[in-house]
Amino acid sequence: MANEVCFRNMDQDRPWLLEQYRSRGGYEVLTRILREKTPPESIINEVKASGLRGRGGAGFPTGLKWSFIARNAPGQKYVVCNSDEGEPGTFKDRDVLRYNPHQLIEGMVIAGYAIGATRGYNYIRGEFWEPYERFEAALEEARAAGFLGRDLMGSGFDFELHSHLGAGAYICGEETALLESIEGKKGQPRYKPPFPAHFGLYGQPTIINNTESLASIPVIMEKGGQWFKELGVENSGGSKLFSISGNIKNPGVFEIPLGTPFAELLEMAGGMKNGSKIKAVIPGGSSAPIIPGEQMMQLTMDYDAIAKAGSMLGSGAVIVLDDRNCMVKVLERMSYFYYEESCGQCTPCREGTGWLYRVVHRIETGHGRPEDLALLDDMTTKIAGRTICALGDAAAMPVQGMLKHFREEFEYHITHKRCLVS
Amino acid sequence: MSDDQMVTIQVDGRELKAKAGTLLIEVTDAAGINIPRFCYHKKLSIAANCRMCLVEVAKVPKPLPACATPVNEGMQVYTRSPLALAAQKGTMEFLLINHPLDCPICDQGGECELQDIALGYGNDASRFVEGKRVVPDRDIGPLIATDFTRCIHCTRCVRFGAEIAGIRELGATGRGEHMEIGTYIEKSVDSELSGNIIDICPVGSLTSKPFLYSARAWELVQRKSIAPHDSVGSSLNLHVRRNQVMRVHPRDNEAVNECWISDRDRFSYEGLYSADRLTRPLVKKSGNWVETDWQEALEAVAQGLKRARGTSGNRLGALLSPGATLEEFYLAQKLMRGLGSENIDFRLRQSDFRAEEPAYPWLGQTIAQLDELNAALLIGSNIRKEQPILGHRLRKAALTGAQISFINPLELELNYHATQLVNSPAGMISDLAAVAKALGGYGGLIDSAEVSDVHHRLAEQLRTAERATVLLGNIAVAHPDYALIQGLARIIAGNSGSLLGYLPEAANSVGGRLAGALPGNDGSNAQEMLSNPHKGYLLMGVEPGFDCWNPARAMETLGQAEFVAALSAFRSQSLEQVADVILPIAAFAETSGTYVNAQGEWQSFSGAVAPAGESRPAWKVLRVLGNLLDLPGFDQVSSEEILAEARQVAGDRKPDNSADGGVAYERLLAGVGLTRIGDVPIYALDPLVRRAASLQKTRDAIEASSRINAREAAMAGLADGDKVVVKQDKNSAKLRVVIDPTVPDGCVRIPAGLVGTDTLGGQIGDVTLEKA
Numbered sequence A: 001m002a003n004e005v006c007f008r009n010m011d012q013d014r015p016w017l018l019e020q021y022r023s024r025g026g027y028e029v030l031t032r033i034l035r036e037k038t039p040p041e042s043i044i045n046e047v048k049a050s051g052l053r054g055r056g057g058a059g060f061p062t063g064l065k066w067s068f069i070a071r072n073a074p075g076q077k078y079v080v081c082n083s084d085e086g087e088p089g090t091f092k093d094r095d096v097l098r099y100n101p102h103q104l105i106e107g108m109v110i111a112g113y114a115i116g117a118t119r120g121y122n123y124i125r126g127e128f129w130e131p132y133e134r135f136e137a138a139l140e141e142a143r144a145a146g147f148l149g150r151d152l153m154g155s156g157f158d159f160e161l162h163s164h165l166g167a168g169a170y171i172c173g174e175e176t177a178l179l180e181s182i183e184g185k186k187g188q189p190r191y192k193p194p195f196p197a198h199f200g201l202y203g204q205p206t207i208i209n210n211t212e213s214l215a216s217i218p219v220i221m222e223k224g225g226q227w228f229k230e231l232g233v234e235n236s237g238g239s240k241l242f243s244i245s246g247n248i249k250n251p252g253v254f255e256i257p258l259g260t261p262f263a264e265l266l267e268m269a270g271g272m273k274n275g276s277k278i279k280a281v282i283p284g285g286s287s288a289p290i291i292p293g294e295q296m297m298q299l300t301m302d303y304d305a306i307a308k309a310g311s312m313l314g315s316g317a318v319i320v321l322d323d324r325n326c327m328v329k330v331l332e333r334m335s336y337f338y339y340e341e342s343c344g345q346c347t348p349c350r351e352g353t354g355w356l357y358r359v360v361h362r363i364e365t366g367h368g369r370p371e372d373l374a375l376l377d378d379m380t381t382k383i384a385g386r387t388i389c390a391l392g393d394a395a396a397m398p399v400q401g402m403l404k405h406f407r408e409e410f411e412y413h414i415t416h417k418r419c420l421v422s
Numbered sequence B: 001m002s003d004d005q006m007v008t009i010q011v012d013g014r015e016l017k018a019k020a021g022t023l024l025i026e027v028t029d030a031a032g033i034n035i036p037r038f039c040y041h042k043k044l045s046i047a048a049n050c051r052m053c054l055v056e057v058a059k060v061p062k063p064l065p066a067c068a069t070p071v072n073e074g075m076q077v078y079t080r081s082p083l084a085l086a087a088q089k090g091t092m093e094f095l096l097i098n099h100p101l102d103c104p105i106c107d108q109g110g111e112c113e114l115q116d117i118a119l120g121y122g123n124d125a126s127r128f129v130e131g132k133r134v135v136p137d138r139d140i141g142p143l144i145a146t147d148f149t150r151c152i153h154c155t156r157c158v159r160f161g162a163e164i165a166g167i168r169e170l171g172a173t174g175r176g177e178h179m180e181i182g183t184y185i186e187k188s189v190d191s192e193l194s195g196n197i198i199d200i201c202p203v204g205s206l207t208s209k210p211f212l213y214s215a216r217a218w219e220l221v222q223r224k225s226i227a228p229h230d231s232v233g234s235s236l237n238l239h240v241r242r243n244q245v246m247r248v249h250p251r252d253n254e255a256v257n258e259c260w261i262s263d264r265d266r267f268s269y270e271g272l273y274s275a276d277r278l279t280r281p282l283v284k285k286s287g288n289w290v291e292t293d294w295q296e297a298l299e300a301v302a303q304g305l306k307r308a309r310g311t312s313g314n315r316l317g318a319l320l321s322p323g324a325t326l327e328e329f330y331l332a333q334k335l336m337r338g339l340g341s342e343n344i345d346f347r348l349r350q351s352d353f354r355a356e357e358p359a360y361p362w363l364g365q366t367i368a369q370l371d372e373l374n375a376a377l378l379i380g381s382n383i384r385k386e387q388p389i390l391g392h393r394l395r396k397a398a399l400t401g402a403q404i405s406f407i408n409p410l411e412l413e414l415n416y417h418a419t420q421l422v423n424s425p426a427g428m429i430s431d432l433a434a435v436a437k438a439l440g441g442y443g444g445l446i447d448s449a450e451v452s453d454v455h456h457r458l459a460e461q462l463r464t465a466e467r468a469t470v471l472l473g474n475i476a477v478a479h480p481d482y483a484l485i486q487g488l489a490r491i492i493a494g495n496s497g498s499l500l501g502y503l504p505e506a507a508n509s510v511g512g513r514l515a516g517a518l519p520g521n522d523g524s525n526a527q528e529m530l531s532n533p534h535k536g537y538l539l540m541g542v543e544p545g546f547d548c549w550n551p552a553r554a555m556e557t558l559g560q561a562e563f564v565a566a567l568s569a570f571r572s573q574s575l576e577q578v579a580d581v582i583l584p585i586a587a588f589a590e591t592s593g594t595y596v597n598a599q600g601e602w603q604s605f606s607g608a609v610a611p612a613g614e615s616r617p618a619w620k621v622l623r624v625l626g627n628l629l630d631l632p633g634f635d636q637v638s639s640e641e642i643l644a645e646a647r648q649v650a651g652d653r654k655p656d657n658s659a660d661g662g663v664a665y666e667r668l669l670a671g672v673g674l675t676r677i678g679d680v681p682i683y684a685l686d687p688l689v690r691r692a693a694s695l696q697k698t699r700d701a702i703e704a705s706s707r708i709n710a711r712e713a714a715m716a717g718l719a720d721g722d723k724v725v726v727k728q729d730k731n732s733a734k735l736r737v738v739i740d741p742t743v744p745d746g747c748v749r750i751p752a753g754l755v756g757t758d759t760l761g762g763q764i765g766d767v768t769l770e771k772a
């Protein structure tokens, strides 16, 4: 039952072309909506019914987010797609852009129609040259075919869509930093509230969704919210793209129903590389706390199951580590990432991420001190929940996860000044 | 929910009422509940980046920043609960890890918000053992010292720059712990309000360059005062150590300067300690100046004035600085009138006195009302540099949509959107006539005016605005056809339903009138006194080479007098050339007195330090002179007593801009050849600021030069940097050519009040240029 939504056309040879997309009924939902003048509320209700939760990491119910927009208030509104895909381990949105750009475009136009927005932007990660060009080409095709522009199919509804290439900052994936970046400012998150639904791009009501979230919309509208919901499990409707990487045989992106056992996903990815033993899994991108391998093998891939295990499904980036990995080294690498990517705006993250990294680095290089683990524990509580955006939490959570499950490895490093593993 | 709805919240168990949606920190501040903060500032946008103000709110799992959390009904807040304190202390620890903690050698030590708050929320030892961050300093100009290693990244300075000063130079570059405050390219921060970032910076990252390392905060005594330059009369705190003004800070006064002051008000105190401060009386003996004692000097003045007066007081004239106090004005005019002279004036930079002037000219509205304007037309004013705080108020109005326009002979560098009609001084009159005509005015030159689209637009903006004003500035006052400008402005304001306002030039231009320091019946005004030699003159606070509309003529006229007595706080070349006796007087901060500001507010102040050397407050000098001249009514023992007397004379006069206007005047400025525009640069306004060393190093302290646009330069065969001989009447000056695109065709900008242009004639008039 794989590849039902965002990857439903993966069997075609050049699925990114308009003609191939249309050969499978692409843009028919949009055409029907415009022709029948489907009431926007019923679209939002359908999305609500589907149980679709944001695929960008936070898992916020998409239909609910859309319903926050005062769609009848005067003034410009926007639909923004987040294709920044910067979370380490995540590499699914680029495949949507490369292989199924029209489904994203169709999803964005429907979103625009639903919330009364006439303009959309797709913010694409700076390094994504090929996906960007694919998406641009698709925009051209869609415009020429009358799916973008003024008075779409004589409905009186206008929708224009542009892509915007970022410049390589992870923080610009955070929704409000992304908005600042589109506005031409330095990519720094805004304090929320107000949320983008009230004060978004250029201060106007805006919905911002992940690429995968928006690309799921046409299928939901075609087959119905109920159908989508039933693909998955309770609280986790639909299927989802998982980017699986690490010490496995076939890293890649797989679309599977939510609730699929992790073991099955690992199987699809060819199992562990060279038959090595699974040590741990980061189930939802580098910000998600790590879960020991044995425990992970018992879990299903859905929001609730992973949350119950003390982590999060996040963006669906699954990083599998085998027993040759030193956890201190792994954490050092991750902490370096957050240290490097903090925007520097708020004190706990600006100062804390650097300090975290330095302490972990010190332990890794054999200079750790006995009090360092307590220091790390304490520091993470002073960063998490105290910052403007979730990057602070993202920097703290992996440390907390590591110290919870692999504390002895850190202690070993401190006392023996070398690694337990190698 | 309406915005005005009141809600009740509980903070630390105390019940507080507030408007729904007010920020929590504003509510607690008003109630005197202290929440630590760094990035929050009541006049700046909310950044919520320092995370120092985190408090616990019931039912919310995470602590919330009080500076960014609006209050709502029933909210329960704990500012010192374990969760709140843990959050605050956590932030403090992070703030301190990279902070130098060498407070004893930091200029902010003792008045640092970080130091203060660390006392309450910091630990006594640091757990951070790695190397601390070091950030290179940058040179951002002569007024502000940087020590960016101390920066805590609150971005107050950046927001101040963007939101208040209207400059975009300052920004935060870099990310994470590499984030730095700086100018994007190496550049000075040029704004007439720049010094306020010193106050705004909570730490010692931005400090005062002139004050740097000269005193510790706890050695300073704070004394209240009123700013002595423009007509805003900003509220000041003078910081004094051992009888010396060490620095100047703003004192909050929402109705006047809010919490800001101009750089001129902040840094001019340096002039008090310039090398040419006059500390002993001087008399000229056989052409040489010799120091003497007060008695001899006062006798010399009394004798000199008596002799010059002879049988008619009319042979005497008094020229007073518009920065004198009301008490000084009052006694000076009383002295002159006692001697039988009605020749008294302080309008030294005005040349056209044909129009009847209002009895009590003023801004026409309160200072705070400028914020609320929907439209304004400024005539002959560089308000940003003439009256920086009023400029800031106008900018606030502009940012909320007011249509601001200017009719000026120079294009201004503005920090908001405005319409600028830039024309030669003669052309300005035509523009004004055209706007008047567009508003249905008629008569005189209005009838022949050619009205273009832009004139119609300006007229409509004023006419349709709910709150509009027409303001006259310093360049208008200096215009040879000021009478016409006033008449036209009156018609424009009247026909468009706008308030007519004057932007009084100096700190006490309004007070001078109220004290009666104007020519009486048949008395001579400043121009007449400076054109037709009188036998004797009394000058107070005036440097004739810099402070008069036509310095060459002023010097020549004064040079022909039999006797010139001067009261001055400084030695001064031009003054010494014409005077016979110079009496040293107390300067700003050294005397008590009263200024009346642009909104007609009488603001009295006391002296903060003793007068320098043997100098004396001018009111005391005038009083003794009155005694020596045997005049009645000179026995006041305090400035308050003089004030009371002056108040009686002024009566209960209310500010009033009405006058019999009219435009039936001949145009005196033909403007056929090249016209000089002699504006007075911001730091050339008066003797004190001209001696403020640091201000004189700023970009705004422009040097004497001859500035023309590229077209005029090409026609005259001149290039940037060439030397030219400027001829005006029978005077000349050799000046450097600067190509300046802000000067209109047919004009040359030769600023007044500067060494090098003091040999020239009227501020606005015909000149010729010849390559030297």
Ligand SMILES: Cc1cc2nc3c(=O)[nH]c(=O)nc-3n(C[C@H](O)[C@H](O)[C@H](O)COP(=O)(O)O)c2cc1C
Pocket: A053, A054, A055, A056, A057, A058, A059, A060, A062, A082, A083, A084, A085, A086, A087, A170, A171, A172, A173, A174, A175, A176, A208, A209, A210, A211, A213, A214, A389, A390, A391, A394
């Ligand atoms: C530091 C940080 C980085 C983020 N990066 C991304 C990203 O690359 N792509 C993404 O879709 N969401 C990212 N997010 C989440 C977005 O802020 C936002 O929640 C999401 O785009 C909403 O879309 P969704 O509801 O469809 O998931 C990031 C969040 C944070 C705090």
Ligand code: SF4
Pocket: A171, A188, A189, A341, A342, A343, A344, A345, A346, A347, A349, A350, A387, A388, A389, A390, A391, A392
């Ligand atoms: S948490 Fe970090 S990344 Fe987010 S706003 Fe604060 S400093 Fe920037």
Ligand code: SF4
Pocket: B150, B151, B152, B153, B154, B155, B156, B157, B158, B181, B200, B201, B202, B203, B205, B206
């Ligand atoms: S220089 Fe001062 S005001 Fe500016 S960000 Fe740093 S600490 Fe704040």
Ligand code: FES
Pocket: B036, B037, B038, B039, B040, B047, B048, B049, B050, B051, B052, B053, B054, B065, B066, B067, B068
């Ligand atoms: S004062 Fe509230 S976060 Fe800085």
